[in-house]
Amino acid sequence: MAERRANVWLAAWRRAVLDRLPRNREDAPWLWILAAQAEADLSLARRMAIVEVLRDGRPHPAPDLQAAVEDRLGEGCFGAQVEQTLEADITSLRAWSIRIGCSDTPGVGGYYLKDPIVKAMDKPGYEEHPNPMQAQIYRSMGDARKMRSMFEMFEFALHQVGIGTRLRHPDWDDEQVEAEVRRLVTGIEPTMG
Known part of the structure; x- marks a missing residue:
């Protein structure tokens, strides 16, 4: 066999x-x-x-x-x-x-x-310089709005990664998908118990 x-x-x-x-x-x-x-x-x-x-x-x-x-x-x-x-x-x-x-x-x-060796990028791939207008808008927000914005981004990331995880693993149940999504988004392994 x-x-x-x-x-x-x-x-x-x-x-x-x-x-x-x-x-x-x-x-x-x-x-x-x-x-x-x-x-x-x-x-x-x-x-x-x-x-x-x-x-x-x-x-x-x-x-x-x-x-x-x-x-x-x-x-x-x-x-x-x-x-x-x-x-x-x-x-x-x-x-x-x-x-x-x-x-x-x-x-x-x-x-x-260990291979391939991961090389650090000299400059960020998304945008070389922060947008000063976005930074000013963010600084002007109150603490509650900043927290809400942060949680909205987190939920968006969970949703997007969840879509990809379900496509890659159609046979997984909801708990497996959720655990993998949280691991991918937060970088923290789920604890059992």
Whole structure:
């Protein structure tokens, strides 16, 4: 079962990568070689799956990372010594110059992909200089109006992010969507309990 699931995931990976190439598939024989090698080598397939999971930029604790990889390749793909195999895979990926970090911060700990390196912009992308007229209007507002304006902006952000989250995750229930929306807008992970 694990081998069949791994082959399904790898076939989907091959299609997704090769179909995005700018020219014919024949222009990238190394991708064909990589796909064929991953189908024959479970450790390579595992490492590819690890990188795919870490692509989202968020930290993944080892048990969550393991579960996500097993979702792609099938249960038992790490063998009997799961922790040691995962650590060996991370070490190998780092040796291949794939920058994987590990955060031990409570609540946000886990492995994450450091690449691509995020570069700070020299100037804001939205507007180089604040509009002095807008600043004056905002300063002239009373405290109650400023608070109302702030809450209106927050509600607008929740609404807009909610629309996008529902489109990306149509199978999620309202509680899951709301928790993800609040996490995205506020940057704070929801606490259970």
